Amino acid sequence: MSKRSPIATQETRDEKETSRIEAFSDGVFAIAITLLVLDIKVPHDLTEEAGLAQALLHLWPAYLAFVISFAFIGIMWINHHKLFRLIRRSDHGLLLLNTLLLMGITFVPFPTTLLAENLQHPDQRLAAMVYSGIYEVIAIFFNLLWWYASYKNRLLSKNADPRAVRAITWSYACGPSLYLVAFGLAFVSAMASLAFNVALAVFFALPLGLQRVSLD
Amino acid sequence: MSKRSPIATQETRDEKETSRIEAFSDGVFAIAITLLVLDIKVPHDLTEEAGLAQALLHLWPAYLAFVISFAFIGIMWINHHKLFRLIRRSDHGLLLLNTLLLMGITFVPFPTTLLAENLQHPDQRLAAMVYSGIYEVIAIFFNLLWWYASYKNRLLSKNADPRAVRAITWSYACGPSLYLVAFGLAFVSAMASLAFNVALAVFFALPLGLQRVSLD
Amino acid sequence: MSKRSPIATQETRDEKETSRIEAFSDGVFAIAITLLVLDIKVPHDLTEEAGLAQALLHLWPAYLAFVISFAFIGIMWINHHKLFRLIRRSDHGLLLLNTLLLMGITFVPFPTTLLAENLQHPDQRLAAMVYSGIYEVIAIFFNLLWWYASYKNRLLSKNADPRAVRAITWSYACGPSLYLVAFGLAFVSAMASLAFNVALAVFFALPLGLQRVSLD
Amino acid sequence: MSKRSPIATQETRDEKETSRIEAFSDGVFAIAITLLVLDIKVPHDLTEEAGLAQALLHLWPAYLAFVISFAFIGIMWINHHKLFRLIRRSDHGLLLLNTLLLMGITFVPFPTTLLAENLQHPDQRLAAMVYSGIYEVIAIFFNLLWWYASYKNRLLSKNADPRAVRAITWSYACGPSLYLVAFGLAFVSAMASLAFNVALAVFFALPLGLQRVSLD
Numbered sequence: 001m002s003k004r005s006p007i008a009t010q011e012t013r014d015e016k017e018t019s020r021i022e023a024f025s026d027g028v029f030a031i032a033i034t035l036l037v038l039d040i041k042v043p044h045d046l047t048e049e050a051g052l053a054q055a056l057l058h059l060w061p062a063y064l065a066f067v068i069s070f071a072f073i074g075i076m077w078i079n080h081h082k083l084f085r086l087i088r089r090s091d092h093g094l095l096l097l098n099t100l101l102l103m104g105i106t107f108v109p110f111p112t113t114l115l116a117e118n119l120q121h122p123d124q125r126l127a128a129m130v131y132s133g134i135y136e137v138i139a140i141f142f143n144l145l146w147w148y149a150s151y152k153n154r155l156l157s158k159n160a161d162p163r164a165v166r167a168i169t170w171s172y173a174c175g176p177s178l179y180l181v182a183f184g185l186a187f188v189s190a191m192a193s194l195a196f197n198v199a200l201a202v203f204f205a206l207p208l209g210l211q212r213v214s215l216d
Numbered sequence: 217m218s219k220r221s222p223i224a225t226q227e228t229r230d231e232k233e234t235s236r237i238e239a240f241s242d243g244v245f246a247i248a249i250t251l252l253v254l255d256i257k258v259p260h261d262l263t264e265e266a267g268l269a270q271a272l273l274h275l276w277p278a279y280l281a282f283v284i285s286f287a288f289i290g291i292m293w294i295n296h297h298k299l300f301r302l303i304r305r306s307d308h309g310l311l312l313l314n315t316l317l318l319m320g321i322t323f324v325p326f327p328t329t330l331l332a333e334n335l336q337h338p339d340q341r342l343a344a345m346v347y348s349g350i351y352e353v354i355a356i357f358f359n360l361l362w363w364y365a366s367y368k369n370r371l372l373s374k375n376a377d378p379r380a381v382r383a384i385t386w387s388y389a390c391g392p393s394l395y396l397v398a399f400g401l402a403f404v405s406a407m408a409s410l411a412f413n414v415a416l417a418v419f420f421a422l423p424l425g426l427q428r429v430s431l432d
Numbered sequence: 433m434s435k436r437s438p439i440a441t442q443e444t445r446d447e448k449e450t451s452r453i454e455a456f457s458d459g460v461f462a463i464a465i466t467l468l469v470l471d472i473k474v475p476h477d478l479t480e481e482a483g484l485a486q487a488l489l490h491l492w493p494a495y496l497a498f499v500i501s502f503a504f505i506g507i508m509w510i511n512h513h514k515l516f517r518l519i520r521r522s523d524h525g526l527l528l529l530n531t532l533l534l535m536g537i538t539f540v541p542f543p544t545t546l547l548a549e550n551l552q553h554p555d556q557r558l559a560a561m562v563y564s565g566i567y568e569v570i571a572i573f574f575n576l577l578w579w580y581a582s583y584k585n586r587l588l589s590k591n592a593d594p595r596a597v598r599a600i601t602w603s604y605a606c607g608p609s610l611y612l613v614a615f616g617l618a619f620v621s622a623m624a625s626l627a628f629n630v631a632l633a634v635f636f637a638l639p640l641g642l643q644r645v646s647l648d
Numbered sequence: 649m650s651k652r653s654p655i656a657t658q659e660t661r662d663e664k665e666t667s668r669i670e671a672f673s674d675g676v677f678a679i680a681i682t683l684l685v686l687d688i689k690v691p692h693d694l695t696e697e698a699g700l701a702q703a704l705l706h707l708w709p710a711y712l713a714f715v716i717s718f719a720f721i722g723i724m725w726i727n728h729h730k731l732f733r734l735i736r737r738s739d740h741g742l743l744l745l746n747t748l749l750l751m752g753i754t755f756v757p758f759p760t761t762l763l764a765e766n767l768q769h770p771d772q773r774l775a776a777m778v779y780s781g782i783y784e785v786i787a788i789f790f791n792l793l794w795w796y797a798s799y800k801n802r803l804l805s806k807n808a809d810p811r812a813v814r815a816i817t818w819s820y821a822c823g824p825s826l827y828l829v830a831f832g833l834a835f836v837s838a839m840a841s842l843a844f845n846v847a848l849a850v851f852f853a854l855p856l857g858l859q860r861v862s863l864d
Contacts, residue, residue, distance in 0.1 A: 020238060020297055022452060027246030027675075030459030034467065034538045035250065042545045052555035056546075056562070070538070074531035081452055081527075095297070096421060099290035106250045106286070113258045114272075123268035130272070205528060236670060236729055243459075243678030251682065311729075312853060315722035322682045322718070329690045330704075339700035346704070454668060462675030466683065466754045474761045484771035488762075488778070502754070506747035513668055513743070637744060 018090050021098055022081075028102045029077040032109065036069050039113045061119035068194065069112040071201045072135065076105060079142070079204070086165065087149045088157040097145045104138035119190065128186035128193040135197070136183055139175035146172055178203075234306050237314055241296060244318045248325065249289040252282050255329045277335035284410065285328040287417045288351065289321060295358070295420070302381065303365045304373040313361045320354035335406060344402035344409040351413070352399055355391035362388055394419075450522050453530055454513075460534045461509040464541065468501050471545045493551035500626065501544040503633045504567065505537060511574070511636070518597065519581045520589040529577045536570035551622060560618035560625040567629070568615055571607035578604055610635075666738050669746055670729075676750045677725040680757065684717050687761040709767035716842065717760040719849045720783065721753060727790070727852070734813065735797045736805040745793045752786035767838060776834035776841040783845070784831055787823035794820055826851075 040062045043055035080101075087094070111131040118127035149155040150165055178200055186193035256278045259271035296317075303310070327347040334343035365371040366381055394416055402409035472494045475487035512533075519526070543563040550559035581587040582597055610632055618625035688710045691703035728749075735742070759779040766775035797803040798813055826848055834841035 020242065023239060023455060024242045024246055024293060024297075026452065026456045027243050027459050028250055030456055031247055031250040031463055031679075032253075033534070034460055034463040035254070037464075037538050037541050038254075038467070038470075040542050042542070042549055044549075052550065052558050056558075066539075067535070070535050071531075074534070077456060078524075078527045078531070081456075092294075095294045099287075099294070102249070102290070103283070103286050106253050107282075109253050110256045110258070117258055117260075118268065126268050126272075236674065239671060240674045240678055240725060240729075243675050244682055247463075247679055247682040248685075251686070254686075308726075311726045315719075315726070318681070319715070319718050319722070322685050323714075325685050326688045326690070333690055333692075334700065342700050342704075455671060458668065458672045459675050462672055463679055465750070466676055466679040469680075469754050469757050470683070470686075472758050474758070474765055476765075484766065484774050488774075498755075499751070502751050503747075506751070509672060510740075510743045510747070513672075 018084055018087060021090055021095065022084050025080060025084075025098060025102060026077075028106060029073060029080065032106050033070060033073040033077070035109050036066050036073075036112060039109060039116055040066055062116040064194070065112045065116035065119070068197060068201065069108055071205070072197075073105060073108060075201060075204050076138065076142075083146060083149070083168070086156050086160045086168075089155040091155065093148055094145070094155060097141070097148055101138065101141040101145055104134065104141050107134055108138075115194075119194075124190035125186050125188075125193075128190035129183060132179055132182040132186055132193055132197065136176060136179040139172075139179050142175065143172050175204075234300055234303060237306060237311065238297075238300050241300075241314060241318060242293075244322060245289060245293040245296070248322050249286055249293070251325050252285050252289075252328060255325060255332055256282055278332040280410070281328045281332035281335070284413060284417065285324055287421070288413075289324060291417060291420050292321060292354065292358075299362060299365070299384070302372050302376045302384075305371040307371065309364055310361070310371060313357070313364055317354065317357040317361055320350065320357050323350055324354075331410075335410075340406035341402050341404075341409075344406035345399060348395055348398040348402055348409055348413065352392060352395040355388075355395050358391065359388050391420075450516055450519060453522060453527065454516050457512060457516075457530060457534060458509075460538060461505060461512065464538045465502060465505040465509070467541050468498050468505075468544060471541060471548055472498055494548040496626070497544045497548040497551070500629060500633065501540055503637070504629075505540060507633060507636050508537060508570065508574075515578060515581070515600070518588050518592045518600075521587040523587065525580055526577070526587060529573070529580050533570065533573040533577055536566065536573050539566055540570075547626075551626075556622035557618050557620075557625075560622035561615060564611055564614040564618055564625055564629065568608060568611040571604075571611050574607065575604050607636075666732055666735060669738060669743065670732050673728060673732075673746060673750060674725075676754060677721060677728070680754050681718055681721040681725070683757050684714050684721075684760060687757065687764055688714055710764040712842070713760045713764035713767070716845060716849065717756055719853070720845075721756060723849060723852050724753060724786065724790075731794060731797070731816070734804050734808045734816075737803040739803065741796055742793070742803060745789070745796055749786065749789040749793055752782065752789050755782055756786075763842075767842075772838035773834050773836075773841075776838035777831060780827055780830040780834055780841055780845065784824060784827040787820075787827050790823065791820050823852075 040059060043052065043059065111127075111134045115124075115127045115131045118124050146168065150169065153160065153165070156165065182193050182196045182200065185196050256275060259268065259275065327343075327350045331340075331343045331347045334340050362384065366385065369376065369381070372381065398409050398412045398416065401412050472491060475484065475491065543559075543566045547556075547559045547563045550556050578600065582601065585592065585597070588597065614625050614628045614632065617628050688707060691700065691707065759775075759782045763772075763775045763779045766772050794816065798817065801808065801813070804813065830841050830844045830848065833844050
């Protein structure tokens with residue numbers, strides 16, 4: 001370390017800077033994703049006819065909500081992780097926008113429970129709207145964070161591949177419109193909206209051609 | 217590593233020292249901020265007239281308390297993060313004062329629930345007093361930690377800018393008096409106290425001129 | 433850093449890559465293992481004859497489920513830790529398979545509560561089946577992750593000992609069959625299945641001869 | 649890195665080894681300490697005569713249990729942190745003993761709730777016994793971990809000061825006997841046992857003369 005040039009030292013301090021943001025974010029993602037299981041309540045007060053097996057099967061909306069929300073938070077973590085491979089510097093604005101994004105993430109367990117308890121009940125379309133709505137908000141927060149960091153390469157690594165940056169900008173820009181479709185579908189049918197959400201999760205889980213270029 | 221001078225090694229060991237304090241603190245901040253969502257309970261036992269939509273709207277005090285508490289813990293994390301960019305060494309006193317500060321942070325979910333459940337109810341002013349009271353206590357703990365670390369530059373980085381140190385000392389010294397105002401306002405009106413708390417959150421979120429000097 | 437060869441830099445970036453996966457996974461393991469205690473409910477509504485002491489003793493299924501689940505998640509963490517001493521590179525597939533594995537881990541508190549509440553009750557065999565079933569699924573996810581990473585040494589450290597890699601492959605391959613036995617035993621007797629689970633925990637806790645070679 | 653001798657590389661890999669154990673342990677400590685606040689329940693069903701203020705004051709056993717348990721877990725974390733400044737290498741036994749210690753730590757919220765709900769009630773002495781009992785068990789686990797790691801300097805840093813090692817061995821050896829006193833006192837009086845626990849927390853929080861030598 002004693003032999004490094006001042007520029008290298010600067011680089012190192014910058015890495016340390018974002019590494020604590022990443023550690024804090026990792027913690028929040030990890031807790032939000034783990035709290036989801038608390039929404040699956042062990043069934044009590046079983047009746048004579050329908051035993052525990054039946055009761056466990058009737059919990060399927062809770063399992064479904066758990067799996068979809070887990071997939072979403074997991075994929076968001078992977079995306080956050082990828083963004084911060086390119087984001088190297090940090091400033092006050094980035095800290096605030098990252099906090100805003102994390103607020104969206106930590107809120108996910110609430111609409112998840114709401115969905116789990118209302119699926120197959122009269123209010124299921126409203127629950128699906130709220131559920132898609134929160135992802136819409138998170139998608140917007142992701143775009144704000146990325147626009148702020150990537151504007152004129154403000155906080156990006158010096159050797160960030162411009163094509164990779166553009167590819168992320170484009171694929172993120174699609175997010176809010178897609179979740180808006182999921183939100184709109186919920187007016188018609190809760191299950192259609194959920195199915196579209198699952199399709200979106202698969203879409204964002206698959207590495208896009210251009211994203212691949214930047215990571216491999 | 218084998219070629220470093222003893223001084224460089226000392227520096228490195230010091231960094232490792234505070235880095236584990238930061239990791240533990242990050243964990244506590246991350247969990248406290250994520251537990252806040254557990255206070256927003258999905259509504260049950262809906263009546264015929266007022267459906268789920270109405271019930272979700274009636275939860276606004278819970279959403280408000282969630283957002284304010286999230287903003288406060290988020291801003292406190294940002295501030296903790298900034299302090300530990302200057303604090304490089306660690307000793308037993310710092311560990312104890314940091315633990316005291318974290319005790320304040322982890323307590324936040326309790327007054328948050330208290331506020332969420334009592335806003336717009338007879339005891340709302342008492343709830344707002346407790347809510348402001350805990351931030352008053354945390355502000356005092358932040359000052360204790362900073363005074364201890366910065367006294368004669370005891371635990372600060374050798375090349376900490378004295379103006380940056382003084383700027384933090386001054387802006388932190390304002391905290392307890394400001395939260396005392398929020399506490400006093402709660403005697404008169406819960407909403408006035410909350411509005412002042414929101415204003416404080418915005419104030420502490422904005423980077424002050426002098427803080428900026430030290431970070432950019 | 434400025435003086436390192438390109439190869440060394442590549443190596444360093446790879447380490448950083450998996451280190452954030454490890455940090456996120458550590459967080460999820462740590463939270464899942466800590467949430468287990470929430471399943472042990474402090475007894476209320478004590479009757480005259482049977483006081484608190486009796487009530488605390490009657491909680492033994494909850495203590496037992498806590499200890500077994502804690503041991504399992506702890507051992508899984510140790511195994512995850514060992515795998516990532518050999519896995520050095522990361523790609524999109526690894527991220528997805530690791531997320532899948534973590535989904536299994538975070539689900540553990542649910543079957544743990546289910547078991548704790550049904551042990552010594554009519555549905556205890558079903559509860560033991562679900563409990564063994566989740567470990568079966570996790571064991572399969574562990575194999576998927578390891579096969580993906582170790583196939584043609586794709587993501588392993590260049591100097592990974594081939595014997596160590598083969599030893600892990602073999603000991604992991606046993607997992608699913610063993611948990612299948614625990615699952616089958618639950619049809620006959622919940623306690624027999626649990627006893628077998630305890631034996632498996634002890635077996636996986638003991639370092640195997642060949643694993644030792646790779647770690648010492 | 650490319651210029652380091654094999655010995656230095658070995659040293660570096662060892663540090664990485666314990667650093668992930670520390671990260672996982674930090675996570676568990678951080679979550680256990682933050683979950684404590686969930687035991688303080690916001691009061692409901694207030695009667696006309698005794699309003700919220702009264703109800704909040706009646707929660708003092710919950711606040712007391714929160715503060716003592718927080719102090720204990722905080723101090724245990726500080727001690728864990730200090731041990732791992734000396735422990736540099738890791739093996740399977742250390743991983744298992746550390747997992748055992750963490751099982752004790754994560755169990756703390758249960759006796760804390762038990763104490764908070766039974767203080768000033770008929771069963772308060774039993775609750776105080778369970779509460780002291782868990783600390784007794786944790787103190788024994790701490791000794792097991794330390795004996796294992798420090799036996800013939802097995803896993804300690806090469807340049808660990810022998811006086812510091814002996815000082816820790818002695819101060820830790822006192823722990824189980826002291827908690828046994830707290831346990832015994834609970835037979836006579838819950839409050840006397842608690843007061844002794846507070847005194848122990850203060851005693852372990854104060855840096856001992858010899859410990860200081862090893863850290864400054």
